[in-house]
Amino acid sequence: MRLPATTIARLSKYRRMLGSFNYESTHIFSHNLAKLLNLTPEQVRRDLMLIGLTGNHRKGYNIKELIDLVSKTIDSEKGHNVAIVGMGNLGMAVTAFIRRAKTRLNIVAAFDIDSGKIGKKVADVTCYHVDDISDIVRDLSISIAVLTVPPGEAIDVATLLIKSGIKGILNFTSVHIDVPPHVYLKETNIITSLEEIGFFIKEGSSK
Amino acid sequence: MRLPATTIARLSKYRRMLGSFNYESTHIFSHNLAKLLNLTPEQVRRDLMLIGLTGNHRKGYNIKELIDLVSKTIDSEKGHNVAIVGMGNLGMAVTAFIRRAKTRLNIVAAFDIDSGKIGKKVADVTCYHVDDISDIVRDLSISIAVLTVPPGEAIDVATLLIKSGIKGILNFTSVHIDVPPHVYLKETNIITSLEEIGFFIKEGSSK
Structure with missing residues (x-):
């Protein structure tokens, strides 16, 4: 997958933010994630769309799915x-x-x-x-x-x-x-x- | 002066590169400076134009002038x-x-x-x-x-x-x-x- 370096850096931040964070819900909206990282909701949605993740209109993004998909994208199997x-x-x-x-x-x-x-x-x-x-x-x-x-x-x-x-x-x-x-x-x-x-x-x- | 953060970061690098470097001449061309920092010559020329520095077609940019102008732009008087x-x-x-x-x-x-x-x-x-x-x-x-x-x-x-x-x-x-x-x-x-x-x-x- 060809992704810009800036997207990779942000994906890494989304994962770490959501992984380290006791978020009260299983889902998060792009505007909430954006706010946590001083980004715009459009930026967050664009990044996640690039790795094939779409949010649910009523609930936002599934946090577990998001973390798993970022890991699949960024990590190499053996480390x-x-x-x-x-x-x-x-x-x-x-x-x-x-x-x-x-x-x-x-x-x-x-x-x-x-x-x-x-x-x-x-x-x-x-x-x-x-x-x-x-x-x-x-x-x-x-x-x-x-x-x-x-x-x-x-x-x-x-x-x-x-x-x-x-x-x-x-x-x-x-x-x-x-x-x-x-x-x-x-x-x-x-x-x-x-x-x-x-x-x-x-x-x-x-x- | 309103300058983008990325320009400021590059200006800081131009200054440090040219200040730490025993360049064999008093002048440097944008393509030489660009090469030293893995940038494009257009990028270098655009950054320097933003702080009001233009190069000489035959000789390039005066290094001392470049360093002084970057310092005037970036540094605050008292530090x-x-x-x-x-x-x-x-x-x-x-x-x-x-x-x-x-x-x-x-x-x-x-x-x-x-x-x-x-x-x-x-x-x-x-x-x-x-x-x-x-x-x-x-x-x-x-x-x-x-x-x-x-x-x-x-x-x-x-x-x-x-x-x-x-x-x-x-x-x-x-x-x-x-x-x-x-x-x-x-x-x-x-x-x-x-x-x-x-x-x-x-x-x-x-x-």
Whole structure:
């Protein structure tokens, strides 16, 4: 199924919102779901129509059906094996996040260069040396890497991950990395987010 | 100046890319800048036109002029005072990020509930108790809060921040928070990002 990235991100949010939430009913209207997530009802209906879900005029959408259909759409059957590359504060925080969320994402390895961490469990994940990325990515069928290394190492480590056959990278480093077309790159840029906030609150105050 | 959030985010990236980069020339063409950031040249030209910058047909855009104009557009004169709320691994990682980037964002306070941290410097920032948010936000003119508390505390802490007069929130918690129209909310959702990657690499492999 071909769906835009923005739709996938929203489907993921619908599922998590409805899964974590003790909604008082078995059904929910698009306008209620929209309100919970600061979206428009049209947006919600369009997204759900794209995955083939239609609501009932009187009752809205069946929540269980919605969650199941989103899962069928987004999740892969076996789940994805994930590696955290860079086991500093950020790497440990991301590990805790993934653990806490009920997802099909299995953290199977961490990588670092700190000899105090290599060969040990850090935040309950076995930590390997960055030099062993190729072997471990292959042996453990790792498809997604979370890049949480210091900026100076980002490009070298990303190059190594791509050569090792990784399919997706979540880049936290603020450093631009180039990926070939078969690798899906997603960036989380903390400074860009803060500068965006800064701009809009400045504009707001000048009104 | 009214600019879309996506434009602001890209302007922030242009500046950081060109500022961190030893570009061999004083000028850069839109297609070169676009290539560095996986964008289209049209997108780059449109963004720069919105802030009143036009390139030279033969030489492209003057890099210094571009950086100065982006700074004039995005930055507020005095900068923004930022608080990190939740000084666990993620809070400390975000603190390090902001410090490392040259920005107009000044981290002036951290908040936590751990008595081992309160009243001390954590990652070089004075840490206060969450109960003192109101006083400290006012006394230190804090306009932006980075929310890195555990999910169970997200809503209460956000409510307190909003009551205290915060203008912008960067929410890392994966918990949906409601903000009034005068507060600018930006969310960084790690699980959503990973699920998006998971979907697209699954699709890719089924081609």
